[in-house]
Amino acid sequence: MSTLKAVRGTRDLLPPETVLWNRVEATARAVFARYNFGEIRTPVFEDTALFARGVGEETDIVSKEMYTWEDRARAQSEKPQSLTLRPENTAGVVRAYIEHGLGESGQLQKLYYIGPQFRRERPQKGRYRQFAQIGAEVIGPPSSGSESPLRDAEVLEMLATLLDELGITGWTLHLNSVGSAADLARYDVARRAALVPVVGQLCADCQRRAVTNPLRVLDCKVPADQPIIETLPVIADSLDEASQTHFAAVTAALDAAGVPYTLNPRLVRGLDYYTRTTFEFTHDGLGAQNALLGGGRYDGLSEALGGPRAPGIGFAIGEDRLVLTLLAQESAPPQVDAYIAPLGETLNTAALVLARELRHKGLWIELGDGSFRLKKSFEAAEKTARRIVILGEDELQSGILTVKTFSTGLQTKVPRAELGVFLSEPASK
Numbered sequence: 530m531s532t533l534k535a536v537r538g539t540r541d542l543l544p545p546e547t548v549l550w551n552r553v554e555a556t557a558r559a560v561f562a563r564y565n566f567g568e569i570r571t572p573v574f575e576d577t578a579l580f581a582r583g584v585g586e587e588t589d590i591v592s593k594e595m596y597t598w599e600d601r602a603r604a605q606s607e608k609p610q611s612l613t614l615r616p617e618n619t620a621g622v623v624r625a626y627i628e629h630g631l632g633e634s635g636q637l638q639k640l641y642y643i644g645p646q647f648r649r650e651r652p653q654k655g656r657y658r659q660f661a662q663i664g665a666e667v668i669g670p671p672s673s674g675s676e677s678p679l680r681d682a683e684v685l686e687m688l689a690t691l692l693d694e695l696g697i698t699g700w701t702l703h704l705n706s707v708g709s710a711a712d713l714a715r716y717d718v719a720r721r722a723a724l725v726p727v728v729g730q731l732c733a734d735c736q737r738r739a740v741t742n743p744l745r746v747l748d749c750k751v752p753a754d755q756p757i758i759e760t761l762p763v764i765a766d767s768l769d770e771a772s773q774t775h776f777a778a779v780t781a782a783l784d785a786a787g788v789p790y791t792l793n794p795r796l797v798r799g800l801d802y803y804t805r806t807t808f809e810f811t812h813d814g815l816g817a818q819n820a821l822l823g824g825g826r827y828d829g830l831s832e833a834l835g836g837p838r839a840p841g842i843g844f845a846i847g848e849d850r851l852v853l854t855l856l857a858q859e860s861a862p863p864q865v866d867a868y869i870a871p872l873g874e875t876l877n878t879a880a881l882v883l884a885r886e887l888r889h890k891g892l893w894i895e896l897g898d899g900s901f902r903l904k905k906s907f908e909a910a911e912k913t914a915r916r917i918v919i920l921g922e923d924e925l926q927s928g929i930l931t932v933k934t935f936s937t938g939l940q941t942k943v944p945r946a947e948l949g950v951f952l953s954e955p956a957s958k
């Protein structure tokens with residue numbers, strides 16, 4: 530029988546890496562709370578029509594990458610329903626916004642989510658078929674201020690704060706405006722006209738996109754197509770005055786808040802619903818898949834899904850890529866505060882009691898085993914912990930424990946009552 534493995538493009542997350550995942554999520558929750566965002570959890574699968582309408586039929590995601598199946602009908606009279614594992618979460622959040630009438634309160638809705646998404650992409654480092662996104666949406670009726678450029682700037686400033694608090698250095702914010710639906714229509718005309726003389730030189734995918742959705746030609750990653758794409762007009766030339774004013778207000782607010790950004794007039798994102806402000810944060814340490822997160826405004830999405838007018842702006846962070854960046858930045862894996870080594874099996878129970886005492890004080894403790902020889906205990910301890918605490922008969926009787934700090938090589942005698950404080954101190958002391 531062949532051995533079973535995790536499916537291509539999926540992976541198990543194991544300790545110690547999961548420590549980083551938890552830290553990333555805890556930091557995100559804490560930052561979002563300070564900006565008054567509440568958590569939303571939507572189902573992992575939805576009606577396929579939601580993504581076809583909400584993400585766009587012509588996008589790579591919908592046309593090639595979704596996990597879609599026909600669910601068995603409950604009764605013979607019923608048609609089987611087409612269901613899809615969510616490839617992204619914005620469509621689900623906006624569906625929930627409409628379904629629960631969240632706009633009826635007149636309040637701006639600020640919602641965040643953390644969870645798995647599924648796309649049948651070609652797996653490589655930083656690109657998986659199941660991956661996690663941390664995202665947020667700000668959405669509401671126009672009277673709630675949801676259209677204001679202040680919201681765009683606040684979301685971007687929050688992202689800069691989150692990356693800074695996570696300790697991610699060296700990110701770049703790429704910023705663009707893809708304009709309103711009317712600007713896009715004007716741009717579409719200009720772009721189609723510019724494509725006519727060059728379309729024959731582009732890749733097969735672009736030749737199809739040139740007819741069905743010319744904006745998507747800008748997503749093309751085929752190197753040979755890039756020099757031709759460079760010559761095409763950019764959306765910035767087609768923005769009307771209102772879109773220009775909106776974008777200028779966003780950049781002015783970012784300048785005032787001290788959030789650095791790079792204008793990138795060719796930035797279009799792989800989802801059809803974006804309007805006006807679009808953005809991406811990249812990190813050079815990530816290699817080919819260098820986008821840490823992406824997002825933008827989607828003023829017409831709620832209406833496209835059959836809901837009321839509800840402008841909004843949101844983003845999705847690739848959590849896998851955040852963790853990859855942190856792993857590359859971190860010099861050493863996180864370490865246990867202390868490893869307790871009982872000298873002989875008769876001391877196992879006393880060691881368990883000592884471990885309990887220290888764990889109750891909030892320390893991170895690994896418990897050894899009295900059947901180990903001292904050398905083996907030291908080897909095990911040095912792999913996981915910053916310090917080793919030796920518990921022999923003498924130590925138990927006297928209440929003075931022997932502690933070795935690996936980074937300095939120092940051996941110290943510490944009274945049991947002071948052990949908690951001693952072990953909490955950084956190991957370099």
Ligand code: AMP
Nearest residue numbers: 655656657660820821822823845846847
């Ligand atoms: P998108 O939903 O396509 O705007 O993507 C937002 C972010 O999710 C990207 O910037 C990536 O960081 C992350 N992401 C998208 N697709 C994948 C994938 N297949 N594997 C890992 N991360 C991904």
